[in-house]
Amino acid sequence: MGYFKLFLEQLKYSWLKKFSLQMTTLLVMVGSFLVVTVTVLVLNNINHIFKEVSESFQVSVYLTTEGEKEEHKAKIKTLIEESKIFSDVAYVSKDMALQDFKTKMAEQLPSFVLEENDVNPLPSSFALKINEQFNNKAGFNKVGSFVDGLLSVIGVEDISYGKSWVNKYSAILASYNIGSLAFILFLLMSVFLVVGNSIKSSIAQRRKEIEVLELVGATRMYIRMPFILEGAFMGLISSAISIGLTYALYQSIVSISAANNAESLFANLNLQFLPLHISLLICLASSVLGAMSAMLCIGKMNTGWAALSD
Amino acid sequence: MISFKHVYKTYPGPNHALKDVTLNIERGEFVFLTGPSGAGKTTFFKLLSAFDHPTSGEINVLGDNLNKLTNSSIPNFRKKIGVIYQDFKLINDKTVLENISLPLKVKGFNHKEIVSRANNVLEQVSLGHKANVYPLQLSGGEQQRVAIARALIHQPNLLIADEPTGNLDPALAEEIMTLLEKVNAQGTTVFVATHDLEMVKRKKKKHIEIKAGVVSGIL
Ligand SMILES: Nc1ncnc2c1ncn2[C@@H]1O[C@H](COP(=O)(O)OP(=O)(O)O)[C@@H](O)[C@H]1O
Numbered sequence A: 001m002g003y004f005k006l007f008l009e010q011l012k013y014s015w016l017k018k019f020s021l022q023m024t025t026l027l028v029m030v031g032s033f034l035v036v037t038v039t040v041l042v043l044n045n046i047n048h049i050f051k052e053v054s055e056s057f058q059v060s061v062y063l064t065t066e067g068e069k070e071e072h073k074a075k076i077k078t079l080i081e082e083s084k085i086f087s088d089v090a091y092v093s094k095d096m097a098l099q100d101f102k103t104k105m106a107e108q109l110p111s112f113v114l115e116e117n118d119v120n121p122l123p124s125s126f127a128l129k130i131n132e133q134f135n136n137k138a139g140f141n142k143v144g145s146f147v148d149g150l151l152s153v154i155g156v157e158d159i160s161y162g163k164s165w166v167n168k169y170s171a172i173l174a175s176y177n178i179g180s181l182a183f184i185l186f187l188l189m190s191v192f193l194v195v196g197n198s199i200k201s202s203i204a205q206r207r208k209e210i211e212v213l214e215l216v217g218a219t220r221m222y223i224r225m226p227f228i229l230e231g232a233f234m235g236l237i238s239s240a241i242s243i244g245l246t247y248a249l250y251q252s253i254v255s256i257s258a259a260n261n262a263e264s265l266f267a268n269l270n271l272q273f274l275p276l277h278i279s280l281l282i283c284l285a286s287s288v289l290g291a292m293s294a295m296l297c298i299g300k301m302n303t304g305w306a307a308l309s310d
Numbered sequence B: 001m002i003s004f005k006h007v008y009k010t011y012p013g014p015n016h017a018l019k020d021v022t023l024n025i026e027r028g029e030f031v032f033l034t035g036p037s038g039a040g041k042t043t044f045f046k047l048l049s050a051f052d053h054p055t056s057g058e059i060n061v062l063g064d065n066l067n068k069l070t071n072s073s074i075p076n077f078r079k080k081i082g083v084i085y086q087d088f089k090l091i092n093d094k095t096v097l098e099n100i101s102l103p104l105k106v107k108g109f110n111h112k113e114i115v116s117r118a119n120n121v122l123e124q125v126s127l128g129h130k131a132n133v134y135p136l137q138l139s140g141g142e143q144q145r146v147a148i149a150r151a152l153i154h155q156p157n158l159l160i161a162d163e164p165t166g167n168l169d170p171a172l173a174e175e176i177m178t179l180l181e182k183v184n185a186q187g188t189t190v191f192v193a194t195h196d197l198e199m200v201k202r203k204k205k206k207h208i209e210i211k212a213g214v215v216s217g218i219l
């Protein structure tokens, strides 16, 4: 509690005496944290979207006419179910496939009408959904080898699934994740330096007072704590402001995409804001970063009688 | 109360700032430390107030062996002594009251206690009416009295003053000295460095003389 009072005094002092430096520091920090939070937000959404897409990802096992016979069909179904790779094993008959095709075509191309008496060219199939725990690289490999095996079973015509698509995107996503992390680390380092610089200036400004405090027996903690708290405060405030700004940005994107619904790039993406625990984590990490930066800058402050010896 | 045993202090360079200093000062004494500029007075007080370590030798002050003080126990030692500097060392953007409160604030006293003690000690140095004034609005003699008030507010058993009158004219210097004698009369051990030999002669107190780092006489 005593430290908190000292910290408030320190804060008042810094802002009154060096307003423009404090303001510049704060702006640079808000700018950096803004880029960090936006990056985290984008990262979070891309990962989320990717997860949703790959979750709803369907594998279709197309059957030959041979395969439509009950015995083969049952055998294939059992094989699929026993693999435990898929949830939701649904049989889609030739008629259902045609019906589906017709409705889709009607949506996209209303002028397209299929003659009733045409032969149904579509095969029947099993529509499968990949279980969630296979939504990763190792999982996809298992799915791949299972599919290869299934292809040689009598009655299976072809299997369509997005192995290459999913693999390609998960690789891109991984490198994007790493790239963003490196970028964030770089920004945090610059924040570290900026906070340190501002604390150094606070210390220089109060050099004489620190000296006097040492002379009257203040402990290191007593002298340092206000500066450390000031660093933590700068981190906390600037990251909170950045999260606020990011939220405003997010809201405006959401409302723009709501306004011109279908054409919008973001229309069907179901964007999410940073979850609360991530936001809190960012604030906490920024405070710790500010405090650590201040701690490193304080160094050795014992000047004592030095001024007297000359 | 204070004992130096064969204390040496050497800074980088050929000469000793202090050389084989051995002396004792008892509780309640008033002692002058004299010597020309560069003799080692400030060095002596630095060692005495645990701002520097001796190169060799043993120093005991108020029951603490200063050689054995750790970094974390130094603040506790300093809380037991009061120090006055030639250049006052006041904080110019704090009021007189705030300046002299620091030793008690550092000790964790509450606000009420601090204000009541501060007013008492300001009366003692005849500055009761200047509590809310800033140091730069005061004369040199008044500033030094504020510094004395700060050195006394926590009621130390030992008060050391490094050339407290060095920046003051003779009349003000006399005034400060009288104040220090008053403090001594109330039981505080007072140790004053000065190169004003005239005054030392007039006061007829214990007098330790150093020259080029060596104690050349205890009178
Ligand atoms: N920090 C230091 N580094 C090197 N030499 C010093 C230092 N402080 C004092 N000295 C030297 O030690 C000697 C004694 O200095 P000081 O104790 O300041 O003398 P006084 O206070 O009696 O004038 C002088 O020769 C001075 O130059």
Ligand SMILES: [Mg+2]
Residues within 6 Å of the ligand: A308, A309, B041, B042, B043, B162
């Ligand atoms: Mg000196």
